[in-house]
Amino acid sequence: MMRFVAETYQNEYLAVGASEVNAVVTVTATGDGGGAAVAPDPAGAAEVVIVDTSGSMSMPPGKMNAAKRATRAAVDCIRDGVGFAVISGATNARSIYPAAVPLAVASDETRLAAKHAIDDLWPGDGTAIGRWLTLADELFSTAPGAIHHAILLTDGQNEGETPEQLDAALARCEGHFQCDCRGVGTDWEVGELRRIASTLLGTVDIVPEPEGLTADFTAMIESAMAKRTSDVALRLWTPQGAEVAFVKQVAPTIEDLTGRGTAVDALTSEYPTGAWGAEARDYHLCIRVPPREVGDEMAAGRFSLVVDGAPAGQALIKAIWTDDEQLSTRISREVAHYSGQTELADAIQEGLEARRAGDEATATFKLGRAVKLAADSGNDGTMTLLRAVVEIDDPVTGTVRLKRQVEDADEMALDTRSTKTMRVNLAGP
Amino acid sequence: MDMTHDAALRCEACHAPLMPDDRFCEECGARAGADPEVTEPGEAGCELCGAPASALDADGYCSVCGMRRRQPGSRVEVDLVLAAAVSDQGRVHRRNEDAFHLELVDDAVVAVVCDGISSSTASNAASRAAADVAGGVLAAAVRDGADLADATAAAAEAAHEAVGQVPATSRADLGSPSCTFVCATCAEDRITVGWIGDSRAYWIAGGDARQLTVDHSWASEQVSAGVLSHDEAAREPRAHAITRWVGSDAPSGPPQIVVERPAEPGRLILCSDGLWNYAPSQELMARLLEALPAESSPVAVARALADTALARGGHDNITVAVVDSPPRRRPQA
Numbered sequence: 001m002m003r004f005v006a007e008t009y010q011n012e013y014l015a016v017g018a019s020e021v022n023a024v025v026t027v028t029a030t031g032d033g034g035g036a037a038v039a040p041d042p043a044g045a046a047e048v049v050i051v052d053t054s055g056s057m058s059m060p061p062g063k064m065n066a067a068k069r070a071t072r073a074a075v076d077c078i079r080d081g082v083g084f085a086v087i088s089g090a091t092n093a094r095s096i097y098p099a100a101v102p103l104a105v106a107s108d109e110t111r112l113a114a115k116h117a118i119d120d121l122w123p124g125d126g127t128a129i130g131r132w133l134t135l136a137d138e139l140f141s142t143a144p145g146a147i148h149h150a151i152l153l154t155d156g157q158n159e160g161e162t163p164e165q166l167d168a169a170l171a172r173c174e175g176h177f178q179c180d181c182r183g184v185g186t187d188w189e190v191g192e193l194r195r196i197a198s199t200l201l202g203t204v205d206i207v208p209e210p211e212g213l214t215a216d217f218t219a220m221i222e223s224a225m226a227k228r229t230s231d232v233a234l235r236l237w238t239p240q241g242a243e244v245a246f247v248k249q250v251a252p253t254i255e256d257l258t259g260r261g262t263a264v265d266a267l268t269s270e271y272p273t274g275a276w277g278a279e280a281r282d283y284h285l286c287i288r289v290p291p292r293e294v295g296d297e298m299a300a301g302r303f304s305l306v307v308d309g310a311p312a313g314q315a316l317i318k319a320i321w322t323d324d325e326q327l328s329t330r331i332s333r334e335v336a337h338y339s340g341q342t343e344l345a346d347a348i349q350e351g352l353e354a355r356r357a358g359d360e361a362t363a364t365f366k367l368g369r370a371v372k373l374a375a376d377s378g379n380d381g382t383m384t385l386l387r388a389v390v391e392i393d394d395p396v397t398g399t400v401r402l403k404r405q406v407e408d409a410d411e412m413a414l415d416t417r418s419t420k421t422m423r424v425n426l427a428g429p
Numbered sequence: 430m431d432m433t434h435d436a437a438l439r440c441e442a443c444h445a446p447l448m449p450d451d452r453f454c455e456e457c458g459a460r461a462g463a464d465p466e467v468t469e470p471g472e473a474g475c476e477l478c479g480a481p482a483s484a485l486d487a488d489g490y491c492s493v494c495g496m497r498r499r500q501p502g503s504r505v506e507v508d509l510v511l512a513a514a515v516s517d518q519g520r521v522h523r524r525n526e527d528a529f530h531l532e533l534v535d536d537a538v539v540a541v542v543c544d545g546i547s548s549s550t551a552s553n554a555a556s557r558a559a560a561d562v563a564g565g566v567l568a569a570a571v572r573d574g575a576d577l578a579d580a581t582a583a584a585a586e587a588a589h590e591a592v593g594q595v596p597a598t599s600r601a602d603l604g605s606p607s608c609t610f611v612c613a614t615c616a617e618d619r620i621t622v623g624w625i626g627d628s629r630a631y632w633i634a635g636g637d638a639r640q641l642t643v644d645h646s647w648a649s650e651q652v653s654a655g656v657l658s659h660d661e662a663a664r665e666p667r668a669h670a671i672t673r674w675v676g677s678d679a680p681s682g683p684p685q686i687v688v689e690r691p692a693e694p695g696r697l698i699l700c701s702d703g704l705w706n707y708a709p710s711q712e713l714m715a716r717l718l719e720a721l722p723a724e725s726s727p728v729a730v731a732r733a734l735a736d737t738a739l740a741r742g743g744h745d746n747i748t749v750a751v752v753d754s755p756p757r758r759r760p761q762a
Contacts, residue, residue, distance in 0.1 A: 121631075182639075239479065239491070239493065239495030239496075240494045241494065267493075286539070289495070292477075293523075295522075295523025296496065296523060297489075297496075297497040298490070298491075298494070298495040298496045298497055316490075323551060323552075324548055324551070325596075
């Protein structure tokens with residue numbers, strides 16, 4: 001049984017005439033105890049591993065073998081009874097195990113058979129990720145009601161089909177399964193893989209050296225196996241006359257959900273959040289409401305998670321108008337923290353884009369700003385990645401110089417992981 | 430405390446002037462207008478968008494427009510046994526702009542009641558500052574054995590200065606922070622009362638209530654000058670407009686002071702107009718008190734009076750301080 005607890009962190013006091021309400025809602029999902037709302041155990045899980053077998057996987061030598069090792073390790077982590085399949089992806093997609101629908105059911109016997117099939121993989125041909133995803137979708141459709149999770153490994157850009165074909169495949173798959181995406185080497189495109197992962201509510205990361213794949217695949221499968229509820233929706237009610245400026249997941253990573261809402265009724269929308277295990281996620285919501293009179297209090301938003309059609313983890317976002325400026329000018333520590341983390345991610349992505357375009361002034365300014373924000377928030381992980389790209393003269397002021405020689409893998413790691421946030425310390429003052 | 434009235438609107442029961450958004454008459458508590466939408470507090474739907482009561486959740490938030498129903502009865506009480514004070518937000522106002530100070534100094538009692546003027550900015554901070562500062566000046570004077578009439582004047586002066594220091598907020602349409610002021614020092618055989626504005630003091634003894642203060646209001650001045658009768662003045666739209674207050678934009682001058690030397694034990698009551706609007710004359714105030722058991726403690730009296738004002742509409746913030754006089758000696762430890 002899953003339990004969800006949501007808490008609101010905000011300064012609910014607004015100045016006279018102010019209309020923008022900001023709040024951070026933290027959601028903690030636990031396996032038992034504590035919470036108010038409960039979700040039943042899931043019907044089951046289904047796992048599809050998609051391995052890039054395009055021709056480029058043969059270079060450098062050893063890459064294909066590392067991918068095979070990682071895929072075998074992933075198959076070993078699939079729990080008994082879970083539906084699964086392994087897809088070989090090139091210009092066309094092929095289910096190498098099982099050979100045809102439906103999904104295989106994990107057991108010692110089927111896992112062994114799958115690993116034999118993986119041994120026979122051979123690189124050749126191009127890359128058409130949309131076709132791989134479409135085949136995964138067909139396989140998942142044979143296990144309705146299960147938590148659908150896929151791993152996608154690629155080493156190159158999606159050159160075997162048009163961007164429109166990929167868009168169409170993503171539109172078809174959206175909401176059907178979650179997909180964690182990994183790029184191995186440095187020939188793939190961060191923006192492309194991020195778009196796939198975002199649409200399919202998964203993570204994206206770089207695995208610079210093929211040797212790192214096994215540990216990464218194992219961790220992803222274990223995380224997927226720990227998911228207990230599928231298709232949890234974030235439901236947001238806002239009052240008549242209000243407007244949702246944005247809805248963002250801000251921890252553990254930044255995902256802008258604003259454009260992904262579907263209307264439930266005139267005042268309520270739902271945003272997809274995918275499957276949940278025992279974990280914590282934070283959301284930053286910004287709602288514009290019609291200004292009211294001093295002393296008026298209103299519900300600016302009602303947040304809840306919808307698990308199997310039932311609301312769980314509810315939180316109220318308030319607005320109270322005051323003429324006491326000491327109250328209205330205060331900024332919630334949590335809102336300030338995540339505004340900073342969002343700005344940090346934006347500064348990194350804009351800085352790297354400027355660097356690629358040869359605009360050194362903008363790149364230096366943006367990456368310097370990123371260094372300052374990472375230092376201010378104690379985001380050591382991001383700071384380490386920034387150090388590979390800039391020389392830091394003073395982290396407090398964000399004074400940096402661009403490095404002349406930067407490894408592609410370092411730049412891509414910074415880009416890919418820029419959305420990984422430092423969680424706000426809720427226990428502090 | 431409202432300083433402006435719309436001449437076009439009047440209570441059907443007592444003809445007192447009404448504010449456009451009044452749901453109850455400040456004078457008599459009657460329901461304002463024949464508007465069928467106006468219902469008793471508690472049954473009412475959303476005040477902003479008119480959604481029915483069923484649209485409000487348990488916390489009073491409207492499920493359509495989000496507005497929260499104003500919460501009745503946010504209340505502060507102080508019970509010092511031989512003196513007590515109650516300040517209640519009332520049913521209509523969205524915050525309590527009244528403030529009081531109540532303190533025992535040896536066998537003396539210092540009481541101050543201030544009513545923030547709602548057409549001015551930060552009026553809650555103004556009344557709070559005035560009550561605190563004046564209370565401190567009076568308590569110090571009692572300890573020092575100073576002249577209490579002088580101390581009352583000094584307390585009002587200190588209140589003026591304190592309110593002048595209250596930062597005005599950004600609302601340009603409102604006046605500078607301001608409030609009314611009434612204080613009493615009940616020491617030994619005398620009660621020293623000082624006031625500015627229309628917060629009142631009453632002396633209650635032997636079933637009688639005597640108003641010790643004379644409102645600094647337009648109506649009161651017309652009656653004092655013999656221009657209008659009490660009833661005529663009360664019917665004027667500006668009857669309630671006060672002519673003196675505490676604040677940086679106030680007409681200057683010392684507080685009006687009366688010293689009472691009671692011949693028999695009794696009770697002093699200080700109150701804001703949130704109470705006396707429901708018992709405007711001293712006879713009506715006496716009738717309210719007669720209804721209470723004879724042995725009621727000061728806190729019981731203060732609560733009962735505040736509850737009465739709430740029951741009659743609670744249109745304004747309600748503050749009432751009750752002091753036994755001569756103060757009974759505290760039990761020796």
